[in-house]
Every structure is written in C-alpha cells, then in structure tokens.
Amino acid sequence: MPATLNRKVYTTAQIRAAEQQAVTHLKVSLSQLMQRAAHACLQRLQAQQPAPARVVVLCGPGNNGGDGWVLARLAQQAGYQVQVFAVTPRSDLAQLAAQAWHDSGGISHPLAAFNPTHREQSDVVVDAVFGSGLNRSVTEQFADCIAVLNTQPRRCWVLSIDIPSGLNSDTGRPCPIAVRADWTVSFIALTLGLVTGQAAHYCGHIELAELGIASCLRSQQPVLEVIDASTVVHSLPARAKTAHKGDFGHVVVIGGGPGMSGAAILAGQAVLRCGAGKVSIACHPTSQLAIAAAQPEFMVHAVTDSVSLLLSKADVVVIGPGLGQSEWAQQLVIAVADWDGTVVWDADGLNLLAALALLKPANSEWVMTPHPGEAGRLLGTSTAAVEQDRWHALTQICQNFQAHALLKGAGTLVQSVTHPTGWVCRRGSPALATGGSGDVLSGVVAALLAQRLPIPDALVTAVWLHAVAGELASCDGERGTIASDLLLPLRQLSNPAQWSAEIRSVINIEDVCKKPLI
Structure with a gap:
C-alpha cells in the first residue's frame, strides 16, 4: 500500500x-x-x-x-x-x-x-x-x-x-x-x-x-502512513459473477454471555454486512434464543465448555463481544488461545487473555483490537499511561504477543508484525463513542479476514470502513447515533464499485491521490 x-x-x-x-x-x-x-x-x-x-x-x-x-x-x-x-x-x-x-x-x-x-x-x-x-x-x-x-x-x-x-x-x-x-x-x-x-x-x-x-x-x-479511500478501492474489488458463499469465508463469533447477547449480535451483523459468506455465533445457552431471533442468517450454537467442532469449521474466530469473565468465558478463551487459526481478540477476550497470561501458538495468527483500557491491561499498566504515548503502547502489544493490532480511539492506529510501517486513520466521528461500536469493528475485521485479505490490508480497510461509516451514520446528529446505525453505511462502503455520488462526495474520492484527507 x-x-x-x-x-x-x-x-x-x-x-x-x-x-x-x-x-x-x-x-x-x-x-x-x-x-x-x-x-x-x-x-x-x-x-x-x-x-x-x-x-x-x-x-x-x-x-x-x-x-x-x-x-x-x-x-x-x-x-x-x-x-x-x-x-x-x-x-x-x-x-x-x-x-x-x-x-x-x-x-x-x-x-x-x-x-x-x-x-x-x-x-x-x-x-x-x-x-x-x-x-x-x-x-x-x-x-x-x-x-x-x-x-x-x-x-x-x-x-x-x-x-x-x-x-x-x-x-x-x-x-x-x-x-x-x-x-x-x-x-x-x-x-x-x-x-x-x-x-x-x-x-x-x-x-x-x-x-x-x-x-x-x-x-x-516513515513510522506511519495515513489511511485513505484508495485502500478500500484496491482491497474490495467487484465480485466475480460466479461467486458463492464458500468463497467468502466462515466466521465464528464467540461471546454473548448471560445478559450480553447484544454485543455478539452486533459483531455478527457487521460480519454479514461486510461480506463474509457464513456466520456462526457460539454463545451461552441463556443467550441462544435472543441471538437467533435477532438475525435469521445466524447459525447459533449454545456452548457450555467445548467449541472444538466449531473451531474446526471456522476460517476466522472473533472472541470477546459480550463474553464476560466468568468461568464459562475463561474456558472458551483457553480453548481459542490453543487453536491454530486466525483469531480476532476483542473486549473481554482481551481482558481474559491478559489475566490468564496466555501465549500465541506458533502457527496461529492473532489480531487484537483493544481500546486504551484493554491495551493497559494487556501491558500491565494504566489507561492514562497508554494515552501518554499511544504508538509506543501499540508497538509493545505487537511485540509482546507477536500479534497484529489496532488501538482504538480518535486517530486509530494499526500495526502489523509483518510490516515495518504502521498506519493511522484520520477519519471518524464522535458518534462512534457509543456502546457496541467496538463490537462492530471486530466484526468488520473478521469479515475482511474471512474474505482472504492479507491481515495488514484487512485491518487498515476495516478501520477506515468503520470510521467513515461513523461519519455517514451521524449525518443527522452525532448525539444519539448508536452502533447498529453503522450497519447500513458499512454495507454501502464495502462495495466501492457501487459507491453513489453522495458517498463519493463524503469520501472526497476525486482527491484521494492528490492531497491528504486530513
């Protein structure tokens, strides 16, 4: 890029x-x-x-x-x-x-x-x-x-x-x-x-x-590169006329503990709206009915302690949205941490990863999506310390866990263990400061990974999609925008070959290669 x-x-x-x-x-x-x-x-x-x-x-x-x-x-x-x-x-x-x-x-x-x-x-x-x-x-x-x-x-x-x-x-x-x-x-x-x-x-x-x-x-x-719309245009070309769902991957979302079904629903809906072929939700038995009723396209599985069968069928796993930190959640985190696949760690998945001091298997790929508080727990420090030097904190997370990572917040940062330069997103809106917004982002990341984008490209593209979706969703007002409002603009933005004139105007697409969108 x-x-x-x-x-x-x-x-x-x-x-x-x-x-x-x-x-x-x-x-x-x-x-x-x-x-x-x-x-x-x-x-x-x-x-x-x-x-x-x-x-x-x-x-x-x-x-x-x-x-x-x-x-x-x-x-x-x-x-x-x-x-x-x-x-x-x-x-x-x-x-x-x-x-x-x-x-x-x-x-x-x-x-x-x-x-x-x-x-x-x-x-x-x-x-x-x-x-x-x-x-x-x-x-x-x-x-x-x-x-x-x-x-x-x-x-x-x-x-x-x-x-x-x-x-x-x-x-x-x-x-x-x-x-x-x-x-x-x-x-x-x-x-x-x-x-x-x-x-x-x-x-x-x-x-x-x-x-x-x-x-x-x-x-x-350079230390960083500014993410722009050209990344999305190059990463998400129009689909082949002969495409089928098997071409676009199977994402398993693990979360939805008791009383927290909404986070898993939002993550799963974001996976669907950003183009993954299939989505399974592995949740606590008490959340199965609510999650199944929320989205008929979900395959919903109540799990007690084992997710080995689902893992064997997954291309990408997201763990954390609405997971909680119960013994049930800890068992699932331990199982996923031992899986040789691509895992997106978010929310309580990150918190338990830090608490249990688990290490990445050599053959797996880990993607971490912390906010500053979660980043602090991963590093054994405070939120304030992370915010003092966000880029240093992110590079430490990547080194400590040999993982690819993004650090959420105004000016979201991305770093990959396979790329010498990181990225920063200068798009976005205060409307994203709402519960569930991070769950949506983890779903976007997983959807792009399932569609076989290289991990750096998937992270950079996901961060931009999420940020600009926040801008579009808040056109009628930043206050009161909620996480589910991001889903429609995410679908629109994930199809750059079909961008409308209105979306192109917001994106300022004609200037992508001429001047910085800052």
Whole structure:
C-alpha cells in the first residue's frame, strides 16, 4: 500500500535530520526555510481572512517564534493590521527575525500582556509560541497565555504554526495544556503528534507545506502512513459473477454471555454486512434464543465448555463481544488461545487473555483490537499511561504477543508484525463513542479476514470502513447515533464499485491521490 509523502508520518527527529540534510546537500539555509514557512502561513492567512483583517501574532523564544516574527512582517506588508505579543527571542534566527520586524517599523508587546480583549478584538490570532520538539511541561507564563487564547467563546480564528503550542510533536500529548487551533500549517512532513493522542482535539485542519525539501525524507522509513479511500478501492474489488458463499469465508463469533447477547449480535451483523459468506455465533445457552431471533442468517450454537467442532469449521474466530469473565468465558478463551487459526481478540477476550497470561501458538495468527483500557491491561499498566504515548503502547502489544493490532480511539492506529510501517486513520466521528461500536469493528475485521485479505490490508480497510461509516451514520446528529446505525453505511462502503455520488462526495474520492484527507 504505497503512500505519497504527504501521507507519511515521521518522528520529530527525522524532520530535524531532513532540515540538516537540506542545509548540507541542497544548500538551503535555516533562514531560508524560515522565510518559506512564513510565506506558507501568509498564503493560508490570505485564503482565510483577506487584508486588512486584524491579526495578533504570539511569538515564543525559539525558531517557532522566529516564524511568527517573519509572518508578522510579511502580513503587515500585505496590508494586515498586525500586533505582536512576544517574549525575548533566544535563538539566533528568532533574534534576527525580531530585529527585521522592528526595523520595518513594527512594535511588540510582552506576551504576558495578551488578554481576552486583544483576542476578541482580533480577526486572527497566530500561535507561534512553541513548535515541534517540545518535551517538557509548559511553564506558567506560557500556560496563562494559552489559557487566554483557548477561553470560549471566542470569535477569532486561530492559526498554529508547525504544531499547536504545548502539544508534544511525537505523542500528541498536551504538556499539560495546548492551543486549540482552527488550522495548523505544518512543515516538511507530518509528525506523530499531529495524528496521534489528543491531536484531533487541538490541531483543527492540518495543512502541510513541504518547503521544497521533502526529498530529504525519501530515504527514511516513515513510522506511519495515513489511511485513505484508495485502500478500500484496491482491497474490495467487484465480485466475480460466479461467486458463492464458500468463497467468502466462515466466521465464528464467540461471546454473548448471560445478559450480553447484544454485543455478539452486533459483531455478527457487521460480519454479514461486510461480506463474509457464513456466520456462526457460539454463545451461552441463556443467550441462544435472543441471538437467533435477532438475525435469521445466524447459525447459533449454545456452548457450555467445548467449541472444538466449531473451531474446526471456522476460517476466522472473533472472541470477546459480550463474553464476560466468568468461568464459562475463561474456558472458551483457553480453548481459542490453543487453536491454530486466525483469531480476532476483542473486549473481554482481551481482558481474559491478559489475566490468564496466555501465549500465541506458533502457527496461529492473532489480531487484537483493544481500546486504551484493554491495551493497559494487556501491558500491565494504566489507561492514562497508554494515552501518554499511544504508538509506543501499540508497538509493545505487537511485540509482546507477536500479534497484529489496532488501538482504538480518535486517530486509530494499526500495526502489523509483518510490516515495518504502521498506519493511522484520520477519519471518524464522535458518534462512534457509543456502546457496541467496538463490537462492530471486530466484526468488520473478521469479515475482511474471512474474505482472504492479507491481515495488514484487512485491518487498515476495516478501520477506515468503520470510521467513515461513523461519519455517514451521524449525518443527522452525532448525539444519539448508536452502533447498529453503522450497519447500513458499512454495507454501502464495502462495495466501492457501487459507491453513489453522495458517498463519493463524503469520501472526497476525486482527491484521494492528490492531497491528504486530513
């Protein structure tokens, strides 16, 4: 699954190395890069708010502040009404940029003087306080400034240069506060902190300006690739006219403990709507009637302790939706953990896997679909620790269990033990924050695996389908969307050869290979 450079994600260290390589090999100075960065921000400013709009620029002590000083001068020359609030510049480039601003007749005020009145009387506030590389807590002076900028309601439009100030550029974690931007202009290539952690809450729309030196990254291995619609188009071609159900696999869903039949039903329905040939549900005897009544296409089996016969007929097993953690559930987990097949672990399947310390058989393939809480239990740590560095947590799960895995949440991450680069999904909706949504996702993953997609392709495609289904399902409102609302859009999205004009519009399919869907 190749990706253009603007869909690749790197570490901050890799971006820094690219800058130095540009200086050495392309003979581009850091001062020239600062000028190019400021010009890119000016173009965005002009597209959003034409002159003579009122612009406030907040400048920090380093080179990010230098970008702000240069932008202030360029904006003033372009006819904007510009005010600068700044701390004393410390880096050489920032000092030169500040001097050029003052030499052009500009004045500046202390950053501490920025207050809600300045914010409300401006059309645009430019955040150039901290750039990428921040790995310490924001001190009180800067935290106060960020808090003033973030206070709601606000009428101004906020543009962050490089990354919202206070956001860690490798984890997407606020330190502990960060600017909430409407738009972020980032440079050279995307970093992890723009697409993971809390990035979606702070970055707004992300625009990438490569500054003419992106070629310096082409020799480096990206950490992540951004998932787009082209993955689905390539993974789910139109079916052969002679196809039959045996071509599309048999999925066995193991779950539906006492009082929890709904989770197994949702997972099984997602398997069906995403195209698997057959679905069996192995459930607790008390749930058999409810599950059978919910979907006539299910083959429903009440099991007590043994699922060996069903396992022998399965192409893929999903274990966990509504499973519970009873002795009955533990026996089923032990049996599945010993099976030499493809298993999708979810929900209480993951919790029991962690509690029982079970290991993967050499000939089996395990796919794990945890949310941060389940990921914490798999790693013996807390949910908060996982959220501090989501990508690190996911790679640890893959290594510890020799499994393929995804980590759910805003900016769902995917990692495969067979692929050097992971993936991130930037699509989705808060409507997915509802009970049963994860059960649906495990069913989507299993359906694609049953249709014989390679595991990395199945995971990446499933995450995108699930995320965009959430967008479509919430068109009438995010609040009140429920997991079963995802089933119809999942069916539509799983058939890219039949996408309607409306769906293509939501997906923005014409731009898939032209620009990042971020």
